[in-house]
Amino acid sequence: ELIKEYLLFRGYMQTFSVFTAEQNRDATRPARVGPILKNLLQHVERQELGALNELWRGLVSRVFSQLPAHKAKAAESLRESILKLYIVTAIKKNNPKAVEELFTLHASELTDPNNVNSEQWTAWLALKYVKDPRNDPRFASYFHQEWAELLEGSLRNVLDTAFREIPLPTLLAFKIHRLDQRQRQAEIRALKAKLEALQYTISPPAKTSISTPNVPQTPPVPLLPPPA
Structure with missing residues (x-):
């Protein structure tokens, strides 16, 4: 708000308009857990992979990067669970294109030998060849509502901890x-x-008495003796 006030005062209207538009597109602007978590889950539900990745990158660069190393690593580890939720949601919606899009973008990264979960992701890459993933023991638990609720709770806790620990801008x-x-x-x-x-209650001001002005006294008139 201080920046917008300054831009208006100086008459930088074009800069003001661009700044306001950028601010409105910034999903991490409200430093509240609820709206950010809601945006994450909405992008998953609506199968908006680009918006989901953009929001997560914003959280990593602006929030998680300011946490201690072990907490930042724990926060970023949830990203793979979010991607799994995205895939599960796509399968439930019978949207194989969304699954294909995700693996096209992230397959090399997820199956990289440096990724501790690379073997697990190799199995996920074969998901499109599995006739009924819901009944496959490798994937069945991810289709249960309890798993999605646990993931949401973990995300909420991580975001809440992060926003309590990072310094204010x-x-x-x-x-x-x-x-x-x-x-x-x-x-x-x-x-x-x-x-x-x-002070007034303890020591009220002294009352001033009204004194009458000193009127000079008229000297008594001497009585004269009666005439003889």
């Missing part, structure tokens, strides 16, 4: 600092008002 931290300052100033004013009221 500089601009956001500055804005919060400014709001904190305003809050403290308001609290100080309120405390001063309470203190003044308390």
Whole structure:
């Protein structure tokens, strides 16, 4: 908001429009777990592989990369589970093209010898030749709703932990600092008002008495003796 305010003030309307459009497309902008998790699962359900990959790359570069190494690795390991959920969803929707698209993009990466799960993914590559994956012992558990719910819970926990641990962006931290300052100033004013009221209660101002002005006294008139 500070950037947008500055752009408007300076009259950089074209830059303002581009920035606003980019901001609206940024799925990681709200630092809340719910909307981000919802976007991930929606991309899976709608079979939007490009959008799913883009969102995940954004999380890796902006969020997971700032975590300690062991936590970042644990977070990124969930990506393969998301891809499996994508494949399972495609099979349930009878959408073999979506499965083919995923393997075209990611087969070499997933089956790379450096990937600890490469052998498992070799079996997944043969999935299109399996007549009924739901009843195949290698894949059956992935078609159960319980597995999808466990994955969603794991994603929620990882995202929640990540957003609690990463430092705030500089601009956001500055804005919060400014709001904190305003809050403290308001609290100080309120405390001063309470203190003044308390002092008034303990030591009310002395009442001023109205004194009558000193009127000069008229000297008594001497009585004259009666005439003889």
